[in-house]
Amino acid sequence: MPPTNVGPMLRSTFRAVLTRQEASLCRRTTRCQWTPTIPATRSRTIHTSSRLSYAAPKSKDRGPKSEEDTQTDFSAMDILSNTPPPTTAVDACIEDGFALDSGLRISGAGVLLVGGEAFKWRPWVRDGRKEGTIGAGAAGDDDKGVSSMAGKLQNAKGQWEVDRHVWGILDLAWPKPDLLIVGTGSRTLPLSPQTRADINELGVRIEVQDTRNAAAQYNMLATERGVQQIAAALVPIGWVEGK
Numbered sequence: 001m002p003p004t005n006v007g008p009m010l011r012s013t014f015r016a017v018l019t020r021q022e023a024s025l026c027r028r029t030t031r032c033q034w035t036p037t038i039p040a041t042r043s044r045t046i047h048t049s050s051r052l053s054y055a056a057p058k059s060k061d062r063g064p065k066s067e068e069d070t071q072t073d074f075s076a077m078d079i080l081s082n083t084p085p086p087t088t089a090v091d092a093c094i095e096d097g098f099a100l101d102s103g104l105r106i107s108g109a110g111v112l113l114v115g116g117e118a119f120k121w122r123p124w125v126r127d128g129r130k131e132g133t134i135g136a137g138a139a140g141d142d143d144k145g146v147s148s149m150a151g152k153l154q155n156a157k158g159q160w161e162v163d164r165h166v167w168g169i170l171d172l173a174w175p176k177p178d179l180l181i182v183g184t185g186s187r188t189l190p191l192s193p194q195t196r197a198d199i200n201e202l203g204v205r206i207e208v209q210d211t212r213n214a215a216a217q218y219n220m221l222a223t224e225r226g227v228q229q230i231a232a233a234l235v236p237i238g239w240v241e242g243k
Contacts, residue, residue: 086227088113090215095238098215110235113218114173116227123162123235124151153184154241160184160208161192170202175228179221180204183214183234204231211237 087102090111097107100118112121155161160182170180180199182191188210191199199206209217211234218232 083223085219086116086222088116088118088227089219089222090232090234093212093215093234093237096236098234098236110233110239112169113222113227113232113234114169114177115231119169121166121233122151123166123233124153126151126163151242153235153239154189155192157192158189159192159195160189161195164198167198167202170199170204170231173231176203177231178205178225178229179231180206181214181218181221181230181232182206182208183211183232184208185211185235185239186237188213211235 085101087100089101090098091101092099094107097105097109098111099105100111102118104118106118106120110121110123112119153160153162170176188208191206191208196206207214207217214232214234218230218234221230222232
């Protein structure tokens with residue numbers, strides 16, 4: 001017959017086993033000590049030998065010309081090579097005007113290129129200012145005559161500023177061009193906030209450059225996108241700020 005106190009005996013035995021395991025674990029934990037391992041420092045070898053010097057090639061001959069028929073013809077990749085430039089393209093920027101592709105020469109004034117048409121443009125003429133020579137009571141040069149360029153295109157802050165009425169042709173044009181390229185003379189000048197607002201009210205985007213770069217930009221974009229999309233307002237490169 002099995003003893004009746006088996007349950008209490010098993011429990012006491014289990015407690016004794018746990019106690020021995022805990023004691024063994026504590027002894028191992030006490031004996032084990034962690035010692036950090038310091039990696040060995042790498043040593044770098046310093047080379048004392050001089051740098052190798054390579055002599056320049058004695059000849060620039062690249063061998064015989066290739067006879068392959070698969071060479072790239074970059075001129076054939078120009079998609080605008082056979083497209084004629086517009087008649088309002090600027091052939092030359094001269095001191096007091098412009099020479100256009102149509103053969104038209106404009107002197108003593110700027111030029112406004114809108115919708116494939118070229119207009120003489122004098123943005124320096126202000127309301128109430130008399131056009132003519134100094135002797136006649138205006139601001140022009142007596143030696144150069146009535147058509148001489150004189151006036152101001154900069155405000156007190158050095159910004160390029162013109163009256164709203166100089167954009168009258170753009171206001172009447174329909175459809176409106178998408179982009180107006182403004183050439184401010186021999187150097188690039190920032191537009192005044194008022195002038196920029198006047199152009200923006202017409203629904204036209206603006207790009208400002210010096211006159212030479214503005215003319216080149218107009219020629220390229222007008223050839224690529226058409227004269228209905230691109231307009232230009234150019235001041236002569238010889239413009240000098242006056243009274």
